[in-house]
Amino acid sequence: MSSDPAPTPALARRDVLRFGAGAAAGLVAARSFGAAPASATPAAPPAPPTLASTGPILKPLPPEWFVTYGTNAEMRWDSVDPRRYLTPAERLFVRNHTSTPTIDPATYALRIFGDGLTDARTPERAHVLSYRDLVRLPSRTVTSLLECTGNARSYFASQQGTPASGTAWQLGAVGTVRWTGVPLALVLRSLGLSPDAVDVQATGLDPSFVSGGVDYGRVRRPFPVAKALDDALLVYAMNGRALPPDHGFPVRLLLPGWVGIANIKWLGELEVSRSPLTSPWNTKWYRMTGGDYPADAPPLTVLPVKSAFELARDAVLPARRRTVLTGRAWSGAAPVARVDVSTDGGTSWERARITRHGRGGGWAQWAYPWRPRTSGPQVLLSRATDRAGRTQPATVPYNDNGYLFSAVVRHPVVIA
Numbered sequence: 001m002s003s004d005p006a007p008t009p010a011l012a013r014r015d016v017l018r019f020g021a022g023a024a025a026g027l028v029a030a031r032s033f034g035a036a037p038a039s040a041t042p043a044a045p046p047a048p049p050t051l052a053s054t055g056p057i058l059k060p061l062p063p064e065w066f067v068t069y070g071t072n073a074e075m076r077w078d079s080v081d082p083r084r085y086l087t088p089a090e091r092l093f094v095r096n097h098t099s100t101p102t103i104d105p106a107t108y109a110l111r112i113f114g115d116g117l118t119d120a121r122t123p124e125r126a127h128v129l130s131y132r133d134l135v136r137l138p139s140r141t142v143t144s145l146l147e148c149t150g151n152a153r154s155y156f157a158s159q160q161g162t163p164a165s166g167t168a169w170q171l172g173a174v175g176t177v178r179w180t181g182v183p184l185a186l187v188l189r190s191l192g193l194s195p196d197a198v199d200v201q202a203t204g205l206d207p208s209f210v211s212g213g214v215d216y217g218r219v220r221r222p223f224p225v226a227k228a229l230d231d232a233l234l235v236y237a238m239n240g241r242a243l244p245p246d247h248g249f250p251v252r253l254l255l256p257g258w259v260g261i262a263n264i265k266w267l268g269e270l271e272v273s274r275s276p277l278t279s280p281w282n283t284k285w286y287r288m289t290g291g292d293y294p295a296d297a298p299p300l301t302v303l304p305v306k307s308a309f310e311l312a313r314d315a316v317l318p319a320r321r322r323t324v325l326t327g328r329a330w331s332g333a334a335p336v337a338r339v340d341v342s343t344d345g346g347t348s349w350e351r352a353r354i355t356r357h358g359r360g361g362g363w364a365q366w367a368y369p370w371r372p373r374t375s376g377p378q379v380l381l382s383r384a385t386d387r388a389g390r391t392q393p394a395t396v397p398y399n400d401n402g403y404l405f406s407a408v409v410r411h412p413v414v415i416a
């Protein structure tokens with residue numbers, strides 16, 4: 001990267017100063033935050049129960065915390081601590097198309113180019129932002145969901161009898177994280193954004209994705225300039241510490257509330273364009289195809305409303321004793337308004353208590369005390385409704401890649 005021809009520093013000091021006094025105060029905060037992001041660790045994380053893995057994911061994946069599928073790993077809901085609101089970095093699911101790259105922050109470069117900049121730039125003449133440049137810019141911290149578009153895909157098979165292709169996630173490819181980064185709007189405006197710009201394409205630095213003998217190139221996906229200017233962040237920290245390698249170190253994109261694939265990890269390039277951009281990740285994948293969907297269904301954006309119990313499937317619960325069932329509910333569109341629970345397979349429903357409302361774009365926590373009267377197998381269900389008026393349906397229409405399974409999930413337990 002450092003050997004690329006004639007890089008131009010993207011944001012000169014005068015650009016930073018143009019952001020004004022408020023931003024300058026933010027700049028100081030960002031600087032002290034960014035001074036030593038990897039080592040400024042207030043407390044060591046709890047020691048993971050098993051040794052580090054040597055696969056496509058670098059962090060330890062103890063089986064008590066994760067279910068692994070090749071290059072991907074999902075969080076076990078029964079390992080979630082109901083007292084903690086945020087998903088700790090070491091517990092967050094990982095979805096890798098290939099494998100986690102090791103990137104040196106000293107040579108890291110984010111290249112920004114395209115004809116959507118007022119001073120149109122070819123990739124060869126890209127603006128270049130270093131890691132140091134980024135962490136010195138004014139930052140914002142937001143709480144937001146991260147959820148894989150295919151989360152809960154396995155239920156297309158087990159609940160609807162129509163298996164969909166892709167990783168057979170249960171409900172654990174989701175988390176809520178406090179992200180810190182630089183607003184993309186600030187960077188684009190300071191570089192000069194053409195009023196005719198329509199799309200931005202984000203490209204990762206991980207290896208090219210090869211599937212079925214076809215090389216699709218680096219993982220990349222376009223999104224509208226409107227989202228870039230609204231709340232997109234160039235993220236370099238999660239939960240107050242540097243991004244872990246598996247989650248995009250040193251810098252990833254965050255498009256709050258949008259499907260997982262929109263949040264490109266190991267961000268290497270941003271192309272800003274006056275004409276619509278495409279990639280296989282918005283034309284071939286991450287759109288609804290098959291089933292009753294039209295051939296021209298749009299690329300997926302906002303996450304649906306969903307919920308989960310913090311409980312193992314087939315968990316054993318005591319008969320005639322009070323158990324407090326807990327869980328979480330989330331939506332990419334709006335805060336969660338209510339959660340209803342059924343403890344009899346969906347015959348009757350009662351309202352759960354929201355014990356913690358979502359912070360920003362994060363999930364809500366809920367609780368439902370239950371005293372099972374009879375022993376034997378039983379099916380629990382939870383059904384969330386968000387403030388945008390969306391409620392989890394009983395079933396969802398099939399699509400070939402099993403995206404956005406937002407129907408109510410049946411959770412079997414045994415009363416003993």
Ligand SMILES: Nc1nc2c(c(=O)[nH]1)N[C@H]1C(S)=C(S)[C@@H](COP(=O)(O)O)O[C@H]1N2
Pocket residue numbers: 092093094095096097098146147148149203204205206219246247248259260261262263264265266
């Ligand atoms: N560069 C790159 N970005 C990526 C991916 C990837 O494989 N490469 N996977 C995407 C998908 S499909 C998801 S769901 C999220 C997962 O983020 P996480 O691994 O930090 O949980 O990252 C997205 N960004």
Ligand SMILES: [Mo]
Pocket residue numbers: 095147148149150260261
């Ligand atoms: Mo994903």
